[in-house]
Amino acid sequence: MKLSKSTMWLRSAFLAVPVVAAQVVVTQVQTELDWLPLGIAVAQEEQPEQETRRTPALRNKVYERLQEAQVAAEANDFTTAAQVLDSMLAAGGKNELNSYELANVYNLYAFVHYSREDYGKAIAAYENVIRQPEIPLAMEINTKYTIAQLYFVEEKWRQGLNTLLEWFDLTETPPASAYVLLSQAYYQLEDYPKALANVERAINMQEEKGKLPKEQWYNLARFLYFDKNDINSAVDVLRKLLTHYPDKQYWVQLSHMFGEQERESVQLAAMETAYVQDLLDRGSEQVSMAYLYLNGEVPYKAAKVMDRGLKDESIEATSRHYEVLGNAWRQAQEVDKAIPAMETAAAKSEDGELYARLGNIYLDGDEYTKAIAAINKGLSRGGVNRPDTARLALGMAYFNNEQYDKAREAFKAAGRDERSERHASQWIKYMESELDRQRQLQDGG
Template identity: 40%
Template sequence: MKLNLVTSFCRFSRSSVIAVAACFVLAPVADKASTELGLSSSFVSVAAAAKVKDKRPLPGISESFFKKLGRVADLVSPAPNKDGSEVPPNYPAGLEELRKIEKGCEKCNGYELAQIYNYFGFVYYSMDDMKNAVKYYDLVVQQAPLIPWGLELQTVYTLSQLAFSNEDYSAAVKYLNRWMEYADPPSADAFYLRAQICYQMDDKKCASGSINTAVKMVEDSGKIAKESWYSIQKALMLEKEDYKSSLVVLHKLVRHYPKKSYWQQLPSVYGVLERDKEQYYFLDASYVAGAFEKDSHYLNLAYLSMANDYPYKAAKVLEEGMKAKIVPRSEKNLETLSAAWRLSQEYKKAIVAMKEAADKAKDDGNLYAQLMDLYLTVDDNKSAVAAGNKALKLGDLKQEGSVNLNVGIAYLNMEEYEDAIKSFDKAMKDKATKKFAESWLKYAKNELFRQQQLAK
């Protein structure tokens, strides 16, 4: 419909030859490109407010030339039928008509040539032939200063967008800088577009300056910048490790565009800045907001909860993650779950988690050693001995002497003094536990002697 509106305006303006200057077919082109690039449709209208330093005396356009262009308009942007149904454009016929006009245009002035090239660019763009569209729009610009400022600037802006879409970033920024030189003032959208182009060119300084200006212009007007604008701003800040500034932008994103990814990123940045309290608070907030999707999210909150003396919260978070099958029930994760329950003084739950973890161990007895300690805590000496002996059998222990010592204590609690003495003898061989084992050994021997005397 935009194409029809533009051409109908031109059709009604044919009574005045001078009015052809208003019949730019660039409007729908720039409109579409602006939409594709996430820009405001009002961006191109700034061309009308160009900083014109000198008024341009324009050559005239003949009535006959104007009628020729009218035939092109009828082909490429035909009026609707009487019943209101749309008539499809005939671009090949329009191009053929334009070639005839161009061929017979030996005496045409620059303004008239610009109108021909302008139509060529529009038709090729409509046919998705971007290479030829750029070629002819560039020819329009080359007719300056024999064309209106508005036509020149609008064409330059369209060329910038087309170059950007074609990934010709150097040309895109060249055209855009030319447009911004005369725009009064350059809009926030223009700075955003330049930020995009510079980012693709890996010119981070230009990209940062442009996006910061764009966001400031919007916020100074009392409005909120678009999400994509804040996202580029944040990405550039993080790339240069400006974490403090990125926090400000992340807070804006969380406030105005509360997506899971922003909730997840916010505590990570606090962590990099070693602001542990804020990291914990915002990680917990993202958990409440339902933003957890990875096992690392649950595990990080669990670790921070324990570090901040909230072990029960850590255990519940891990259990939820495991129940949702996001956190794997691995030896390490189950060991962490057991530690959380133990710190919460929920020893039975700690034993269940540690037993599952220990059962997964094939050649490492350290988890069984921890399980033994838990059994001793709840006075389950028989289970403690079984876990301790399993730990010694698997081996690779960090503190073998401590395991033998605790096994001896468990036997002692069950009044099995001979087995206790054997365990304490083994613990005596470890320098780290020799002193303690010596005391327990002496006590066990005395108890054994007392038991034997009572038996006699």
């Protein structure tokens, strides 16, 4: 059964932008270049210095004040931390700090704002960090990366993208995770070709190193392949997801993809694999499984799926679902089981269509009186899709119940619709000939 794209969850898939929490670490490290605090820690590989910068020293008295603010921040006493930093800039103190010291003050301000979830002020503070001249290149690179991430948190996709591209210009060997972040930025801006190119690059980088790409990376690629109608590539990604991150949703999605390819047999097999492992816990998934069985001409299994789901209440007890159950049992030649299912479906329905169908099932089971009652109820209730065929069935039921006048009346009513005119006429002729035969037998007797 081919499922239309409009019905597939992929169209509404939410792809979250992962944000690495910025951490400010002010640590006194004795080196030949004097005291050097570490900048913001972000998830990236070490980058080689691209240029030589003469960075001013961090003086001990400034370090001590930064350490005081750092201790308060680590204790979640952000008010005290901010007061210490304010005092360092107040009353002309700002002019007494060199560029590197100012960068560390703003760096710690940013952490305080970030911890308070005031991302706008955090961005402004980080912008002040990179405005300072002669700060270490690594500090500038890491800060730009964090600014880009915070723009994404604020859903300012264009600013985040521009900042991230600046970061790429400064970085000689960006890690795979950075290309994923770039891909997500393009995705949010609906530039899907660039989004796909970057997530593909990230996945290839990981796989070439013998490393496993993250599940979210594969999912982003899968969505983008589907959007460009590259179903074969989407299937390939889903196979990798099932290999490395087995989950019921991927079996369901793979089944849908096979449906897009009109590969009904493997579509059924993929969904069935999930079902036999008891992974299809949603009623809608189980109903889809039943439809696939019906489409694959396996009505007995379809009926078993629906019956089990309705009994354990994982499938909602609606008229439509009981109708599917009844039709499945009927196609499986299990008329005795089809009848109670269709009775329930008809009772829950607001129109007469299902009573007309129920009448046909009664007719199949040679229960003519019940067939007559059900079809008449359906016709009187209204909403029967083909009243003419319902009246043909009604005529057959009357005929087999030896109510010939009513049978003739039902056939004539059916024949008023040109779609059933020929069949109605044939039934009337057959009935008249049968009645003549019976009279001749009686006369001869």
